[in-house]
Amino acid sequence: MSTLTDASDAEQRLNLLGDDRAEDENDEYQREGTSLSNDGNNHTASVSLGFLLILTCGVAGLQVVWSVLLSNGSQFLIALGLSKSLTALIWIAAPLCGVVIQPLAGVLSDQSHSRWGRRRPFIVGGALGITISLLALAWDEAIIHGLVKALGGDPQSSGVRMLVVVIAVFWIYVLDISIQPLQGGFRVLIVENCPAHQQSQASAWASRMVGFGNLVGYISGFAVLPRLFLFTGMTQFQALCLIASFSVLITVIISCYFVNEESPRNKPPVSPKRPGLADISRDLIRTYRCMPRKIQKVCLIQFCAWMGWFPFLFYSSTYVGEHYKAPVAARDSPVGPEPLSPDAIRIGTSANLLFAIVALITNIGLPLLVETSTKDYDTWLARRFPSRLLSSLINYSRLGIPRTWTCAHILYALTMFSTFFVTSQAGATALIGVAGLAWALMLWAPYAIIGAEIATRHQSGRVDGARSAETGAGAIVGLHNVATSSPQIFSAVICSGIFWLAQTMGSHDGTAWVLRAGGCAALVAAYLTSKLIAS
Numbered sequence: 001m002s003t004l005t006d007a008s009d010a011e012q013r014l015n016l017l018g019d020d021r022a023e024d025e026n027d028e029y030q031r032e033g034t035s036l037s038n039d040g041n042n043h044t045a046s047v048s049l050g051f052l053l054i055l056t057c058g059v060a061g062l063q064v065v066w067s068v069l070l071s072n073g074s075q076f077l078i079a080l081g082l083s084k085s086l087t088a089l090i091w092i093a094a095p096l097c098g099v100v101i102q103p104l105a106g107v108l109s110d111q112s113h114s115r116w117g118r119r120r121p122f123i124v125g126g127a128l129g130i131t132i133s134l135l136a137l138a139w140d141e142a143i144i145h146g147l148v149k150a151l152g153g154d155p156q157s158s159g160v161r162m163l164v165v166v167i168a169v170f171w172i173y174v175l176d177i178s179i180q181p182l183q184g185g186f187r188v189l190i191v192e193n194c195p196a197h198q199q200s201q202a203s204a205w206a207s208r209m210v211g212f213g214n215l216v217g218y219i220s221g222f223a224v225l226p227r228l229f230l231f232t233g234m235t236q237f238q239a240l241c242l243i244a245s246f247s248v249l250i251t252v253i254i255s256c257y258f259v260n261e262e263s264p265r266n267k268p269p270v271s272p273k274r275p276g277l278a279d280i281s282r283d284l285i286r287t288y289r290c291m292p293r294k295i296q297k298v299c300l301i302q303f304c305a306w307m308g309w310f311p312f313l314f315y316s317s318t319y320v321g322e323h324y325k326a327p328v329a330a331r332d333s334p335v336g337p338e339p340l341s342p343d344a345i346r347i348g349t350s351a352n353l354l355f356a357i358v359a360l361i362t363n364i365g366l367p368l369l370v371e372t373s374t375k376d377y378d379t380w381l382a383r384r385f386p387s388r389l390l391s392s393l394i395n396y397s398r399l400g401i402p403r404t405w406t407c408a409h410i411l412y413a414l415t416m417f418s419t420f421f422v423t424s425q426a427g428a429t430a431l432i433g434v435a436g437l438a439w440a441l442m443l444w445a446p447y448a449i450i451g452a453e454i455a456t457r458h459q460s461g462r463v464d465g466a467r468s469a470e471t472g473a474g475a476i477v478g479l480h481n482v483a484t485s486s487p488q489i490f491s492a493v494i495c496s497g498i499f500w501l502a503q504t505m506g507s508h509d510g511t512a513w514v515l516r517a518g519g520c521a522a523l524v525a526a527y528l529t530s531k532l533i534a535s
Helices: 002-030 049-079 084-090 093-110 120-138 140-150 158-192 196-222 236-258 277-290 293-325 342-369 374-384 388-397 401-420 425-459 473-504 510-534
Strands: none
Touching: 049 084, 049 120, 049 158, 049 196, 049 236, 049 293, 049 342, 084 473, 093 120, 093 158, 093 277, 093 473, 120 140, 120 158, 120 236, 140 158, 158 196, 158 236, 158 425, 158 473, 196 236, 196 342, 196 425, 277 473, 293 342, 293 401, 293 425, 293 473, 293 510, 342 425, 401 425, 401 510, 425 473, 473 510
């Protein structure tokens, strides 16, 4: 009998000790941490706000590149002589590379034993590839025309125009390939250098960095840059690509210099030989089978959500520009290869700027209102509201990440369906701005959920000395990118078909119809996210 009593007392003491540790951890989290534990050895101590800014700044540099492509890429290709339906097919390059390249890069970086770290070589290589391909794409037409003139040819001939288009498409593919190891490397760095209880905070800062990158890109796109670079003779697109290149290089240098990775040489190699394609494929399959159920559900939600967001990201500026060109109604806009005027492109970019500002403000304020830690919230609720009925009502009405994400999908779908009623440039611009509310959740919610799951498993002691598919952060992030990239391929094909069908039927509202199709996919994503709430 005394033995049972002693065991019960010991259990109570352990429970009290656990509660005290939980309270101390919560207090440390509320102070945002003071230790700069970025050496990879301490996975529970909080990291400082300054380190979070350094850790996530690379996302801002990469987003400048994306903002340039999304706001000016389609019109750049149309100016080269391509139709809307063909530009939609060319933009398949980005998701196609995301499906193939990023998972491969993730597995290879997981198994890397470079003295520079696992992720750093891939990040630096991607940054160099982005810089070279951006500058080559921007000066593609000028270089080819200069060479043709030097050889005595006609730069305006059909053969030269076709050559310009082919080489431009080549550099777009090089650019999209280079983006993948950089994008995946930064996301894995965030997961590996933050404890589980700060993953939501780190993802929130990464989403804010996306907003800052969008601001830089869209403000630059709205400005008349040739006036600023008057003596260089650069075009608007060339100046934008130059700004994007410098943004990537500067942020990569900052991140790679200040963020210290855990040395991979401290761990035994998985295999003495280099992994082949078959080994990488088996590793990815094992990773998917061993992934937490919640991450698998998030990947399915992302598949449907990105089916809806692809047409918006690539054609929202075109949609607003068409209303500027034909202010009476969107149906008066052209469907053929006729490019928009520079003023119309800048007006479309200004709408994207509003979209970025709304998303940034939302990402700054919303994480402060949305509950991310159920355990800490329940403890706080029990202390502040002893009444069980009152605390139950408050608990039911609180906004968690899944519930807020569901609302964002529904808001986006309603916004896209509102294109039926928009007939002016001001209305189109307001619609794009409202979509920024939903986009803020897309940048934050899935990465917060996935990062917390990976970090929790890493802290739970499941790493047994050798890297396994179950804990390969690079492979998991790569598979998540497959879930976000593969639907964009289908969406690009659907957009191309809608543009072709609209032109064939004589409709001049193709851009609005691809946006409405995206709203349908968002409704499916909302239904799946509601299932995540129930689980």
